[in-house]
Amino acid sequence: MKLEIGNFHVKDVCFGTETSFSNGTLIIDKQAAIDYIKEDEHITTCDIQIAKPGESIRIVPVKEAIEPRCRVNADHPLFPGVTGEVHPVGEGRTHALKGCSVLAVGEHWGSFGDGLIDMSGEGAKYSLFSSLINICLVADTDEEFERHEQQKKNRALRWGAHRLAEYLGNAVKELQPDDIEEYELGAITKRSAEVNALPSVVYVLQGQSQMEEDGYNDLVYGWDMNNYLPTLMHPNEIIDGAVISGSFMPCSSKWSTYDFQNNPTIKELYKEHGKSINFLGVIMSNLNVSLEQKERSAVYVAQIAKSLGADGAVLAEEGYGNPDADFIACFVALEDAGVKTVGVTNECTGRDGQSQPLVALDEKANAIVSCGNVSQLIRLPAMERVIGELEALSRDGLSGGWSGDEILGSSVKEDGSIIMENNAMFCGDQVSGWSPKTMTEF
Amino acid sequence: MVKEVEKAGFPVVILCNLIPVARSVGANKIVPTISIPYPLGDPATSKEEQYKLRRHRVEVALDALTEDIKEQTVFKVKI
Amino acid sequence: MKKAVLYINQFFAGVGGETEADFEPEIREGLVGPALELDKQLQNAEVTHTVICGDNFIGSNQEEAVKRILEGLEGIEFDIFFAGPAFQAGRYGSACGFICRAVREKFGVETVSSMHVENPGVLMFKKELYIAEGGHIAAKMRKDIKKMANIGDKLLAGETMLRAEAEEFFPRGIRHQFWPEEAKPAAIRAVEMLKKKLAGEEYQTELPIPKSDRVEIAKPVVDLSKARIALMNTGGIVPVDNPDKIQSASATRWGKYDISGMDHLESGVFKTIHAGFDPAAADADPNVIMPIDVMRAFEKEGKIGELYKDFYSTVGTGTTEAEARRMAQEIVVHMKEAQVDAVLMVST
Structure with missing residues (x-):
């Protein structure tokens, strides 16, 4: 399978009369884009705002991030099963607007899995998205049933952002990219003797799927991953739109759709493929609520890895808390199957740093890359401008915000400064592979 | 918590659903329950079935109190 | 100038060795024994008092010793409390620990000691105070005091996020996130670690699994x-x-x-x-x-x-x-x- 991603490096984004891209500038016809978004009548109010790295801007509540892209050789949807019908992806040519992302931002209302991004200052280091030009879809919807719920599906907003990303991506459909990345990985049984002689490696992703009701979990080709068994996937499918992010899980642990589209671990494994390893592919697994489901998924992952003859695995979990039990179960199952495994996760050591780092532990989990502490307290000064609504952080049950605390008070102070847990930093722990953070003893 | 109780010398059995968590925290005698919100009786089943299951699992736990184990043990249940 | 107090045993105070180990607690104004070196090394405070107590006395009358020392400290102003270095001396190490614990609880100041890794005081107290990784014999005195002073200076300057590895004190069981100077993305760290694990080479996990602290299985119910x-x-x-x-x-x-x-x-x-x-x-x-x-x-x-x-x-x-x-x-x-x-x- 061979995928070409044609990159267009976006240096600036501004509004203009026609949506187009030239000389590094993405111009957006704002009204036309809003009209397009509003084709979904569940969107009641809608605006597009731009936030650039270095600006004094705080964005909250952020629900989703997507890299704007389009398919070049086919008329297929960017996200099969989500923005259109199901088609295979991971092959052919996709064009991408690099250096920017489309964010779904609540005009007012936040939910448990939403996050915060600071575009400058001390807070910028907590999220990758402070380094991108963010095209913020700020909207409200008619989803009355969940307006005051802590858990929200955020369907209209998330789908709106997916559609906007595709809409903007289409601006470069006919253009020549600045550069082209090639991702080619042949069939496992048809590789050369030299490649076969290298240690073979799988990448295991445990995507978030803990909500039993439809509408909250990660989707693969539009399918809710709660009702799902681990499957072998081609890495190109993951980076080419087969998986979208869900609307659950404390935000710093979450993987946005942008994270799937650009998964740095897949890129790193590609880089080593044929040199130091034989990259077999991705085993796409999930995270569950009952012990039996956790164990069943671990059995499947280990079986697939073993049947493929994997020597090693990188295992990453999109969550913390009881998902740690899935992570450790899978780690142990892989090790027991003879697959040498490295895990990637974040930790929850508490505000005092003294709690057990994962709720389940096992001595077989002897190689872990750690990306952060979800419960670290963070104090940040006010920003000049807020995109969205700052009160959402304290009012709406975001995982890292609170309305009242006996000692700390509300997360949002009158002067616009905030105190929060890392938990609500938008995709902050970057377990999919960016994280420059680690954990250590103090 | 269970560890502090055992440290004080009380024979103790923990009944819980997430066995790996109980293992990690160092509980010695563990009896599985059926779920987190309803450890000892599935509301989707009849009152009689719930009672039967609860009686069985508690009995396994009581018997576990008398077992002279040498290492961490998860006791088997039938229903 | 901020103020510091140092706790030492009878031996380092020059009172005497084992025969004087019953020496009762005493607080002296000024610098005694190792306090001289500590005062010299410490930049952000001056050492004003030295607390002296016999290892045997505190060993067999712990509550009494702690009580008397706390009472003695009541009239003294200080911003930080040091104890030791205790090297590999077990009784001295645990005395430092007990006294630091009590001082921290009562006066709310940070406490710093120094011990050798095999000093039982390390296991007993590393979670409660900063214990610098010290030498096993008194010949390491100067070096150990330097480390204590460095930690003390940072605490006095208001830095509480001291990394155990960088400052050479025993990990206190407090894990937090941090940004290493040479930031390497998690993806690269993971693939590098995997390559080493596959090749049977040494690697360092970023989350050492704590040895599960099992309690002794209680005696079963007989009847x-x-x-x-x-x-x-x-x-x-x-x-x-x-x-x-x-x-x-x-x-x-x-x-x-x-x-x-x-x-x-x-x-x-x-x-x-x-x-x-x-x-x-x-x-x-x-x-x-x-x-x-x-x-x-x-x-x-x-x-x-x-x-x-x-x-x-x-x-x-x-x-x-x-x-x-x-x-x-x-x-x-x-x-x-x-x-x-x-x-x-x-x-x-």
């Missing part, structure tokens, strides 16, 4: 039919008015509830206040978490001697280990008084 058995739960089963105001998450409170004369827990009389799961099932029938009904049956049938009249409740979700430990210790005191023989704990 169940004579045993008094208590029930506990972390599922938040309480009387409907929640008289102890146990929090529905991150609990710091627990309760005990009398079930004398009840042959089951009645819905509407008891309920769950746990926020971590759907409460419908346990509210409709609290016995699914606290199985009073079957325990009564076993009691009638003579399988167990007696179901103890109180059951114990708290909430497990989000509760820190430290709080859980404290609550359990409080419950244990009560169970001992009640002559409970064994415990069943239901955890949600």
